Amino acid sequence: MVTLHHFYRSSASFRVRIALNLKKISYEQIVHDLDAGAQRSPAYLSVNPQGLLPALAVGRDVLTQSAAILEFLESTYPDPPLLPATPMEQARVRALFHIVAADTHPITTMRVARYLKTVLGCDEPTIQHWKQHWLIDGLTALEDVLASDPATGRFCHGDRVSLADVALVPQVVSALKLGVIVEAFPTVARIHEHCMQMDAFRDAHPDACQFQQPVQAIKE
Structure with missing residues (x-):
């Protein structure tokens, strides 16, 4: 049994939902309301002591960190592959993935925004500016790499979806919600559009998941 927290x-979480959909893996869901701080509840901390989402329970084992979860899914459910065939190509895809997952996303999260507000006393416009700045910085880097490399195709790497696309789409969605003009990054915008034509991406989108109800027992 596979359960996604x-x-x-x-x-x-969006990244992991995309990969589960692409690989057609059936899974149960437990929703934790970040707005209510449910990820810090004793019940969830017993699942993931770090108190971060997502976590993937596979039988009695629990995996955390989206990159590690995605690598596990790639190893365990290899069809369709989300990494290309050769080590050099795989390294390129992982590098693109980490432009988002390591260099951009971590400094634009809710917990960073909470720290800026509650500890440093930043107001909402300042926090908004912070997030926009780092999102634009990350998308600029991604655009520069993708636009300058002939290995880029319909998707981040050639004409097949890879882990790089799984990272790119949630970052673009976050940028759009914060008012970033994504059209300023034409290669990124084009790849995002291609991905969003696929059910696996559309069904994982926050707009398709926002009405899933948190499990009360997990929040207590």
């Missing part, structure tokens, strides 16, 4: 607005 997630929240609809969590970009890292």
Whole structure:
């Protein structure tokens, strides 16, 4: 049995939902309301002591960190592959993935925004500016790499979906919600559009998941 602990607005959860959909893996869901701080409840901390989403329970084992979860899914459910065939191509896809997952997303999360507000005393416009700045910085890097490399195709790497696309789409969705003009990054925008034509991406989108109800017992 596979169970995903997630929240609809969590970009890292979004990545894992995309991969589960692409690989057609059936899974149960437990929704933790980040707005209510449910990820810090004793019940969830017993699942993931770090108190972050997502977590993927596979039988009695629990996996955390979206990158590790995605690598596990790739190893365990290899069809369709989300990494290309050769080590050099795989390294390129992982590098693109980490432009988002390591360099951009971590400093634009809800917990960073909460720290800026409650500890540093930043107001909402300042926090908004912070998020927009780092999202634009990350999308600029992604655009520069993708636009300059002939290995880029319909998707981030050639004409097949890869882990790079799984990272790109949630980051673009976050940027759009914060008012970033994504058309300023034409290669990124084009790839996002191609991905969103696929059911696996559409069904994982926050707008498709926002009405899933958190499980009360997990929040207590």
